Amino acid sequence: MNKNFNLKGIGSTAIHSATNNNAEDAHLVPIYATSTFTYSSTEEGMERFASKDKDKIYSRWANPTCKAVEETIAALEAFNLKDENQQTLKLKALLHSSGQAAMATMFLSNLKAGDAILTHYSLYGGTYELMHKVLADTGIETIIVDMRNMDEITNAIKQNPTIKLVHIETPANPTIQCIDIEAVAKIAKQHQIILTVDNTFATPFLQQPFKFGADFVFHSTTKFLNGHGTAIGGILLGKDIELMKTKVWKWFALLGGNSNPFDAFLLLNGIKTLEIRMERHCQNAKQLAIYLSEHKAIQKVNYTGLLAHPDHKIAEKQMRYDAPVFSFELKGGLQAGIAFQNKLLMCTRAVSLGTIDTLISHPASTTHFSVPREERIKFGITDGLIRLSVGIENIEDIIADFNQALEGL
Ligand SMILES: Cc1ncc(COP(=O)(O)O)c(C=O)c1O
Numbered sequence: 293m294n295k296n297f298n299l300k301g302i303g304s305t306a307i308h309s310a311t312n313n314n315a316e317d318a319h320l321v322p323i324y325a326t327s328t329f330t331y332s333s334t335e336e337g338m339e340r341f342a343s344k345d346k347d348k349i350y351s352r353w354a355n356p357t358c359k360a361v362e363e364t365i366a367a368l369e370a371f372n373l374k375d376e377n378q379q380t381l382k383l384k385a386l387l388h389s390s391g392q393a394a395m396a397t398m399f400l401s402n403l404k405a406g407d408a409i410l411t412h413y414s415l416y417g418g419t420y421e422l423m424h425k426v427l428a429d430t431g432i433e434t435i436i437v438d439m440r441n442m443d444e445i446t447n448a449i450k451q452n453p454t455i456k457l458v459h460i461e462t463p464a465n466p467t468i469q470c471i472d473i474e475a476v477a478k479i480a481k482q483h484q485i486i487l488t489v490d491n492t493f494a495t496p497f498l499q500q501p502f503k504f505g506a507d508f509v510f511h512s513t514t515k516f517l518n519g520h521g522t523a524i525g526g527i528l529l530g531k532d533i534e535l536m537k538t539k540v541w542k543w544f545a546l547l548g549g550n551s552n553p554f555d556a557f558l559l560l561n562g563i564k565t566l567e568i569r570m571e572r573h574c575q576n577a578k579q580l581a582i583y584l585s586e587h588k589a590i591q592k593v594n595y596t597g598l599l600a601h602p603d604h605k606i607a608e609k610q611m612r613y614d615a616p617v618f619s620f621e622l623k624g625g626l627q628a629g630i631a632f633q634n635k636l637l638m639c640t641r642a643v644s645l646g647t648i649d650t651l652i653s654h655p656a657s658t659t660h661f662s663v664p665r666e667e668r669i670k671f672g673i674t675d676g677l678i679r680l681s682v683g684i685e686n687i688e689d690i691i692a693d694f695n696q697a698l699e700g701l
Contacts, residue, residue: 301567302368302371302372302496302497303566303568305364305367305368305371306364306368306563306567309366309367310360310361310560311360311363320561321357321360322357323553323554323556324356324357325553326351326553327350328349329348329350337349344534346545347359351550352545352550353545355551355553356553357553357560358387358550358551358553358556359387360556360560361527361551361559362385362386362387363385364560365385365496365513365529366382368563368566369385369491369500373500375531381502381531382531382533383529383531383533384529384530384536385527385528385536386527386529386541386550387526387527387550387559388525388526388527388544388549388551389524389549389551390512390514390525390549391511391525392512393526393547394510394511394512394526394527395526395528396422396426396549397528397544398528398540399422399423399432399457400543401540401543401544402456402486403432403456404431405430405431405432406431406454407432407433407454407455407457408432408433408434408435408454408455408456409423409427409432409435409456409457409458409459410437410445410448410449410452410457410458410459411423411434411435411436411439411458412436412438412439412440412460412464412469412471413436413469413671413672414464414465414467414671415464416461416464416465417659419461433454435448439471440469440472440602442472442476445476445479449479449485455483455485456485457485457487458485458486458487460473460476460487460490461489461490461492462490462493462494462499463493463596463617464493465493465679466594466619466673467594467671468493468596468615468617468618468619469603470603470611472606472609472610473499473504473506474504474505477504477505477506481505486507487506487508488507488509489501489509489510492516493515493617493645494615495515495566497566497570497612498574498611498612498615499612502531507530507531508528509528509529510527510529511527512525512526513527513559515644515645515681516569516646517559517562517563517566517646518562519647519648520558520562520648521644521647522558522562525555526551528540569684571613572684573684574614574615574616575687576616576682576684576687577597577615577616577617577618578595579687579691580682580687581593582598584620584694585600589624589698590620590621591620591621591623592621593619594619594672595620596611596614596615596618597613617679617681617682618679620678621674621676621678622678622701623676623701624676626675626676628676629675629676629678630654631701632697632701633652633657633678633697635699636694637696638650638685638692639651639652639680639690639693639694641653643658644681645679645681647681648683648685649685650680650681650683651680651681652679652680653678653680654677654678655673655679656668656673656675656676656677
């Protein structure tokens with residue numbers, strides 16, 4: 293694409309944001325399967341080493357296929373946004389081998405022993421474990437409050453001067469709790485605390501946390517950004533470009549959390565259809581949530597598009613549409629949850645989310661089976677809770693499969 297063309301749509305941005313300067317004029321960004329890069333003279337090598345971009349030196353530091361993904365997701369997260377000086381917002385992104393790796397770089401490059409993270413209940417399990425089993429061992433503490441109550445956040449910050457970073461995941465796993473990013477950002481800014489946001493469930497198509505004051509955003513790209521379940525990956529984005537190219541890059545490159553050109557290629561091609569996939573995922577999710585909310589075997593549907601969801605208004609404020617991942621409770625508890633899953637004929641029984649097919653998981657019998665019952669119920673994971681990531685199949689087929697699987701429960 294010509295650099296002077298001003299893209300107006302987020303779908304075109306997903307397709308045309310990667311610079312693709314390849315010697316053979318390949319239509320798609322090639323898979324640059326190379327560990328190192330040549331330079332024609334010592335001087336050229338010196339120049340590359342001196343540059344903060346670290347391009348064309350060594351693939352743990354930067355790789356052109358990975359860079360194409362970084363440019364694309366940075367363009368999507370910054371789409372139509374302005375910085376404090378009313379200039380087009382510029383972001384720097386670093387593509388990691390997983391969401392966990394991106395999250396680790398984010399926390400470790402911003403915190404040190406003696407600092408604390410303030411966060412909320414109902415986080416992705418891996419995030420909770422990283423905080424409590426890994427960061428805790430390095431002397432970084434985690435404090436949990438209910439972030440739907442702004443007073444709790446302010447009080448925690450006042451009582452704990454060690455809090456240096458506020459981390460939110462919205463919508464959160466698996467109760468689809470939403471946190472008001474703008475309101476939390478305001479408090480964080482007042483106290484000069486960094487705000488980080490896990491935007492995995494929403495993607496930049498549904499929600500752009502930098503618009504509401506986030507300092508860093510990360511995604512597990514394994515999910516909707518890839519869209520096809522073909523590779524694990526994670527991306528970290530920051531608006532302080534200098535910091536991203538120096539301190540944050542140092543942790544990225546020295547811990548070696550980088551992605552690889554094969555996974556980056558799959559991800560880049562998946563992202564190109566983000567807009568149309570998300571529109572269909574969201575439309576299907578809405579219809580399925582309405583169907584379930586009217587079904588006699590269902591106790592409760594945790595979908596932000598329903599007026600009864602406690603965070604309906606927050607989701608409406610900060611998201612384009614309601615997220616296509618939601619959960620519901622069966623009246624029949626654990627046995628009904630197991631039976632429902634076993635009876636499904638088309639939908640896929642698997643953990644993870646964001647793929648083109650509908651994925652169903654029953655946390656009480658799988659991911660949270662070893663968590664003591666009282667503990668998981670505290671986090672909203674009841675015996676009959678089913679989590680689903682609604683796919684882009686035809687909605688008639690999804691509903692027909694649910695209908696037959698719910699029969700008699
Ligand atoms: C919300 C959220 N954040 C982070 C992660 C971790 O990502 P990954 O599995 O790519 O390391 C996941 C994975 O399921 C997730 O759902």
